[in-house]
Every structure is written in C-alpha cells, then in structure tokens.
Amino acid sequence: SQQGEEDPQALSIQEGENATMNCSYKTSINNLQWYRQNSGRGLVHLILIRSNEREKHSGRLRVTLDTSKKSSSLLITASRAADTASYFCATDNLGGNTGKLIFGQGTTLQVKP
C-alpha cells in the first residue's frame, strides 16, 4: 500500500522560481527519502532525512521533516529547466530489517525556460 502522499500532483513554474513539494505519511518512520525520476528513467536519490532530523540541505535542495505532523517538504530553489522531472517521497518504516520503502504517487514538476 502507498503510504507517502505527495502534494501537489503537478506543479508548473518559471525558471528561477522556487518549487515546493509536500509529502504526508501515516506510520512511524526511521527515515524519509526523496527521489527524482526523469521521464522513462530510473530513480535518482536526492536526500535522506532521519526521523531525529528536522532539516537537511544539499545544494539547491532543502528538505524538512515534521514527525509530529507526519509530513515532509522538498524545496528546490532557483529552479532550472533541467529540474523538470517527477519527484517521489519514500518512507522507511519502523520495525523489521527488510529495508522496504513505501513510495508516494509523486509530484510532476515542469520548469519552463
């Protein structure tokens, strides 16, 4: 079953603007990961944020995690046309050692040049 739910489903912005995507989940987690997928390609890992972390940065990416609200956000600053892709959050749930990730449905981002 899908746990992460991204919002919005689709986002269209102009180059240079910031893009914010949100993810909500239902159960307790070890960590939450964000991935990018270009059309027809595999998933590329962006950031992993652990349950005891509140914010993490990587270049133009900023991820926040609020475990009390069971939500996360991905901010892409100064967007570029090359950022056009689908973005997925995935949760690593507490318990077990299988390392399974539960993915959301994704947000499709279009950055117009």
Add this chain to the structure above:
Amino acid sequence: SQTIHQWPATLVQPVGSPLSLECTVEGTSNPNLYWYRQAAGRGLQLLFYSVGIGQISSEVPQNLSASRPQDRQFILSSKKLLLSDSGFYLCAWRKRGGWETQYFGPGTRLLVL
C-alpha cells in the same frame, strides 16, 4: 563504486508468453534486493524483495515470481504474461542491516500486447 544493471531495457511480448527480467549488482556484497513496478504516471509498487540467496518475499499476489540464484542477481519471471503486466519494472539494492539509501537500476519497460 556500486552499479546496478537491468536488461533488457525495453521488451514487447504477446499475452501468454513467458517473461524473464534480470538485475545484477556490482561492487557490493550481501545486498537487499527489490523489484518494483510503476504504472504510467504513478508511483512505485513493491513486488518482491530478497534479503539473501534463495530468500524471496512477495508483496503482491500475482502471476509474477522472483528468484535470487546468486548473491547479486535478482530475476523477475512469469510463465504467462497478462495485459495488466505492462509497465516499467525497476530493480533496486540496499545495504543489508542499515537504514540507508536504496539505489535503483535504469528500469525495463515492458509492453504486453
């Protein structure tokens, strides 16, 4: 460094024909391995995962099966394909025992006609 391979990249098969998709990982040992399916415009659905040779867990009942004949080889199979088996199949690996990043292969696009 670690790499993950999938083949074939694209496959067109008639309904009722058999299927064999292969995934191999290089540069690591004892990985956890995963098979996902992605329908067009949707998130990823976990199909199978494996924590060791010969150990397969199924997440979704269907006419697909998986096998792990070697430590770094994961195979997805079907004896008779259905139209509903069409989709994008992604293999992934992860270090065993840790809550770390999951790395994805380039995927196989399967079209069943």
